Amino acid sequence: MTESLAIRKFSDLANPTRFLALAERLLPWMAGLCCLLFAAGLYLAFTTEGDYQQGDTVRIMYIHVPAAWLSMMCYSVMALSAIGTLVWRHPLADVSHKAAAPLGAAFTLIALVTGSLWGKPMWGTWWVWDARLTSVFILFLMYLGIIALNRAMDDPSKAARVSSVLILVGFVNIPIIKFSVDWWNTLHQPASVIRMGGPTIDGEFLRPLLVMAMAYTLLFFTLHITAMRNEIWRRRIATQRRLAARTASREV
Amino acid sequence: MTALLLRDLKLSFRAGGGALIGILFFLTVVAVIPFGVGPDLNLLSRIGPAIVWIGALLAALLGLDRLFQADRDDGSLDLLLMQEHPLVLTILVKCLAHWLANVLPLVIASPLLGLFMNMSEVAIGAVMLTLLVGSPALAFIGAVGAAVAVTLPRGGLLVSILVLPLTIPVLIFGVSASYAAVEDPAPFLPPFLILVAITMFFAVIGPLGAALALRNAGD
Secondary structure, eight states, rough: OHHHHHHHHHHHHHHHHHHHHHHHHHHHHHHHHHHHHHHHHHHHHSSSOOOOTBBBBGGGGHHHHHHHHHHHHHHHHHHHHHHHIIOOHHHHHHHHHHHHHHHHHHHHHHHHHHHHHHHHHHHHOOOOOHHHHHHHHHHHHHHHHHHHHHHSSSOOHHHHHHHHHHHHHTTTTHHHHHHHHHHHHOOOOOOSSSSSSSOOOOHHHHHHHHHHEEEEEHHHHHHHHHHHHHHHHHHHHHHHHHHHHHHHHOOO | OHHHHHHHHHHHHSSSSHHHHHHHHHHHHHHHHHHHSSSOOHHHHHHHHHHHHHHEEEEEEEETTTHHHHHHTTTTHHHHSSSOHHHHHHHHHHHHHHIIIIIIIHHHHHHHHHHHHTOOHHHHHHHHHHHHHHHHHHHHHHHHHHHHTOTTTOOHHHHHHHHHHHHHHHHHHHHHHHHHSSSSSSSSSSHHHHHHHHHHHHHHHHHHHHHHHHHOOOO
């Protein structure tokens, strides 16, 4: 029963008008909750104790780590949407991965910049070419390449299908990023939160980190739905304009 | 399939094919390096394998945008799409033809450039061997980029931008295997075998992705 309901719900979403109505109802709540979580997360991030070795610079972690997680999650969302485009021809899937690409690029950039700011006091250098940093940088380049490919074609549905192929091929990079710290002996520390045998990070740091991670996730979905809504509107306006131009030329 | 292979080879070797431009580009790129870093032979022999690999990588990207675009221009791409053979196989053959015509000459030319770079005999052999094994992966990855950008009028530069990030693993393991052959403590075989694995992995993924993109890019 629940499954049939879920499918009905999902196919309901295929109708852009229904999606817009849903987005209209969801967005204020999501945005409000996101603001609350950010307020709580930032408050926690600035009031918890600093690390005894790193001092206050450890607070960069609360910005850096969730952004890095989100940069990978965003690519996974894009890969799912790409499958949706290619396999089910879901009309919203192509809007979804087109809207997610700039967001992913932004989160990756935040992760890179804050990581670099954190690296200067801790490692003594802005940038090292170790496996984690390099693979995230490649992820950033791939986001930019996908955006460039999307912009290079004027037919949105064809652009969506072709860039889905690229997104799926590029997905090989995601496991490389995730496991780069385990496969190679790198300067970047290995995973300490999501790992077998529980987190090794202290609860004092874990609480603000998780709140910030939830805030970032909500931020991503809020922005993603907003961007999808804008993209649908943009396409509708383009169609209307074309229609208007056609009727205008007929009248003359 | 053999006919397709021979046709592609003929097309790229005869006048206007541009197979030799790749080698010329390779030679030029490698020849420019000593002007940039200075003619210090010790330094050149140290960075030599990396330079030869990067040169080969860039040169291998050069002819990629023509891989499917030439066929699209004269209409034979539609025939390839419509024939009974599986498209993946056709693309695999096209990749092989591209590799034989455009990339294999680079591999053959690499010892000469190794001499220019003052590399030892072992290093030259290692670079040639790793290029021979690793460069097919470049052709397979490139096929995806070429297929994605096939309908674009000026896709050449975009293909390079899309493909280069994906080729970085090939470059990493190719260069590390070449260095491992020269420097003693590092073993040669593990990076070399990973390079072989990458090539075989992309031999499957590349034609599949390219076939998917070509089917979707059709007008």
